[in-house]
């Protein structure tokens with residue numbers, strides 16, 4: 001892994017800016033390992049990110065072309081870059097607030113158009129960098145700076161949203177399930193069309209502390225407990241699935 005870090009990361013921008021225990025460093029490692037295993041030349045890639053902690057996953061750390069753009073707009077910038085140079089392998093990495101709230105319309109319409117790009121939502125179920133506010137993926141009952149008594153709104157299932165809009169590759173994993181996450185990242189990289197990965201990546205500072213996790217590792221263990229594979233979920237009732245996070249590959253069309 002050290003060789004992968006050295007090969008793909010700019011030494012001068014290290015250390016990474018994430019808080020201790022943050023899932024985003026693990027997610028960055030998974031992305032780099034998937035790219036390495038896929039044999040893609042990083043010089044043929046463009047990474048686009050928006051505002052928030054997840055925006056720092058690719059930019060400015062990955063030794064490739066990176067664009068760090070305005071809040072909610074990475075998919076719009078990525079679409080423009082792809083249209084200008086169709087040979088580019090374009091990857092968007094951003095957070096749930098950026099992609100699903102402020103940039104929600106860009107997400108829906110890029111999926112509808114099946115634009116050839118990989119979009120990774122580093123989903124920590126909260127606005128991290130901007131102060132710990134509720135986001136569209138915050139779970140019911142979760143405490144945030146804007147839901148002090150617990151969130152009363154149901155979370156948005158991003159995979160079902162982009163699937164309904166027309167995305168041709170849709171999957172979910174977590175930074176706990178590292179090999180699974182790398183596997184779907186590799187598939188997304190080789191897919192032609194709109195590939196969306198909902199990557200659960202816990203925020204121990206803004207989310208974990210407010211929701212009384214004793215440590216970052218406790219939060220990770222709880223994430224594992226909440227997850228269930230798509231295969232098992234198929235045999236369960238909606239009632240039994242309440243509060244569960246289904247991981248797996250939901251759509252793989254056209255490969």
Ligand code: SF4
Nearest residue numbers: 018019022053128203
């Ligand atoms: S605030 Fe949360 S998401 Fe942001 S770097 Fe810290 S732990 Fe990670």
